[in-house]
Amino acid sequence: xxxxxxxxxxxxxxxxxxxxxxxxxxxxxxxxxxxxxxxxxxxxxxxxxxxxxxxxxxxxxxxxxxxxxxxxxxxxxxxxxxxxxxxxxxxxxxxxxxxxxxxxxxxxxxxxxxxxxxxxxxxxxxxxxxxxxxxxxxxxxxxxxxxxxxxxxxxxxxxxxxxxxxxxxxxxxxxxxxxxxxxxxxxxxxxxxxxxxxxxxxxxxxxxxxxxxxxxxxxxxxxxxxxxxxxxxxxxxxxxxxxxxxxxxxxxxxxxxxxxxxxxxxxxxxxxxxxxxxxxxxxxxxxxxxxxxxxxxxxxxxxxxxxxxxxxxxxxxxxxxxxxxxxxxxxxxxxxxxxxxxxxxxxxxxxxxxxxxxxxxxxxxxxxxxxxxxxxxxxxxxxxxxxxxxxxxxxxxxxxxxxxxxxxxxxxxxxxxxxxxxxxxxxxxxxxxxxxxxxxxxxxxxxxxxxxxxxxxxxxxxxxxxxxxxxxxxxxxxxxxxxxx
Amino acid sequence: xxxxxxxxxxxxxxxxxxxxxxxxxxxxxxxxxxxxxxxxxxxxxxxxxxxxxxxxxxxxxxxxxxxxxxxxxxxxxxxxxxxxxxxxxxxxxxx
Numbered sequence: 001x002x003x004x005x006x007x008x009x010x011x012x013x014x015x016x017x018x019x020x021x022x023x024x025x026x027x028x029x030x031x032x033x034x035x036x037x038x039x040x041x042x043x044x045x046x047x048x049x050x051x052x053x054x055x056x057x058x059x060x061x062x063x064x065x066x067x068x069x070x071x072x073x074x075x076x077x078x079x080x081x082x083x084x085x086x087x088x089x090x091x092x093x094x095x096x097x098x099x100x101x102x103x104x105x106x107x108x109x110x111x112x113x114x115x116x117x118x119x120x121x122x123x124x125x126x127x128x129x130x131x132x133x134x135x136x137x138x139x140x141x142x143x144x145x146x147x148x149x150x151x152x153x154x155x156x157x158x159x160x161x162x163x164x165x166x167x168x169x170x171x172x173x174x175x176x177x178x179x180x181x182x183x184x185x186x187x188x189x190x191x192x193x194x195x196x197x198x199x200x201x202x203x204x205x206x207x208x209x210x211x212x213x214x215x216x217x218x219x220x221x222x223x224x225x226x227x228x229x230x231x232x233x234x235x236x237x238x239x240x241x242x243x244x245x246x247x248x249x250x251x252x253x254x255x256x257x258x259x260x261x262x263x264x265x266x267x268x269x270x271x272x273x274x275x276x277x278x279x280x281x282x283x284x285x286x287x288x289x290x291x292x293x294x295x296x297x298x299x300x301x302x303x304x305x306x307x308x309x310x311x312x313x314x315x316x317x318x319x320x321x322x323x324x325x326x327x328x329x330x331x332x333x334x335x336x337x338x339x340x341x342x343x344x345x346x347x348x349x350x351x352x353x354x355x356x357x358x359x360x361x362x363x364x365x366x367x368x369x370x371x372x373x374x375x376x377x378x379x380x381x382x383x384x385x386x387x388x389x390x391x392x393x394x395x396x397x398x399x400x401x402x403x404x405x406x407x408x409x410x411x412x413x414x415x416x417x418x419x420x421x422x423x424x425x426x427x428x429x430x431x432x433x434x435x436x437x438x439x440x441x442x443x444x445x446x447x448x449x450x451x452x453x454x455x456x457x458x459x460x461x462x463x464x465x466x467x468x469x470x471x472x473x474x475x476x477x478x479x480x481x482x483x484x485x
Numbered sequence: 486x487x488x489x490x491x492x493x494x495x496x497x498x499x500x501x502x503x504x505x506x507x508x509x510x511x512x513x514x515x516x517x518x519x520x521x522x523x524x525x526x527x528x529x530x531x532x533x534x535x536x537x538x539x540x541x542x543x544x545x546x547x548x549x550x551x552x553x554x555x556x557x558x559x560x561x562x563x564x565x566x567x568x569x570x571x572x573x574x575x576x577x578x579x580x
Binding site: 097098099101102194195207208234237238240301303304307308310311318322325326327328329330331332334336337338339340341342343344345347348351353356357359360361363364367373374376377378379380381382383384386418419433434435459 | 493495496497499500501502503504505508512515516518519520522523525526527529531534535536537538539540541543546548556560561563564565566567573575576577578
């Protein structure tokens, strides 16, 4: 048994049986961080002392009979979720020294379960990017091949899980930012239905698309973490007052009576052959497990999703990021007497290239004379995309696609070509546009590089996609492979 | 479709974003290229299609108007780049 490779449910069993203490588990992960971090660069902040303090507290709770599945289990949080008293940077110069005075709801909930917070994960600045190369601090490296990207924007979270620096992590997903790095690092990543998990304390990027979710080593862990973070929160006005089930109860391996569709628009142009081969094999496996598969489903508006997304998300971002004015918190340019110059220079020096690009794109799409042609048009296309999914879900319980059209690409390969970078999210962003839940699970390797399968469900049907993911995972071994780092 | 230099400067002004000459030229190229690629959106027939601002059936969520504790002033001011006693310090607004 290698301690840092344990899953949540394995570690929980050992903790409960007193065969392992939370302090031992935490020290194993800290040691792993010490070994792996110089190669993968996944973490912006490491909270050694806090982690050991929380671990000690957790051991006391366990001794006293507290057996919540997350008590004493190490977690790493993407650095766009507020952690009281711990720097929350969004991997931006703008927030490099920002220390939040409160916890995000998800952090509060994990702390309430007796979690052990190990640190904050690197990301593309303000969650804008697909590779972590847009972090203002450093690029995270893929543990399966250090010359390649881990995906993004939750790349640090995915790598921390894949490399065993933590038992699980939280990420956020606006257009694929949990699922695409999960696919690139061969871990499990879930984006819940919009409104399922509170966004209170999540630094806003695109408010109608953002959603927090787990990155874990297997599907059972994913269900455990979702149990802990899901649910209504009055502090997020888009939090949905729906009952949350016990997600661990749906994990069975019989897929009879389930029907899944394979939308053909996700298997075209630019897709690598090894990804297509792996996906077809994975879908055949679902058929073997009892699912009825229809291969030729059509979602004809899919090709327009990328443009709609890259109008809507930057528009919302340009409004959300207007708050960074260098007055109340964050970086501030002071070497001038002019208020306007201070404001413009604060934003010029505080934001990186990709953030500026999106602020400009969004401001353009919202500006007088262009609003109807771009922003309003994109919102109407959004309606069509959602309707198409709704129609498909009248017939199918889930839809299956690749998570990304390619295996992880080389660091530097797409950094100078924004459109190529955007295409990396082409399979994941339609799901945010429609507000649906989707999970990415390991589904094979091409030349030693991870390939992810995406399972998409109707709103609030996380149980169905977890069940399909679980059945596939139990019938395969991909999730057990670990990178050599 | 290529954005003019003036258009890019106008957007930057709306966004209150300072740009160097190099950034201006690069953004002009990149934004023009991106928008050109997104022109395809205009081909979609959206006659009688309402816009979607968000994907859940919730509207006008309000809170009860109840008095509750807020964060103490010291914590709110703790991240201020410049402060003056119990105030945020800003540049002169009227010049």
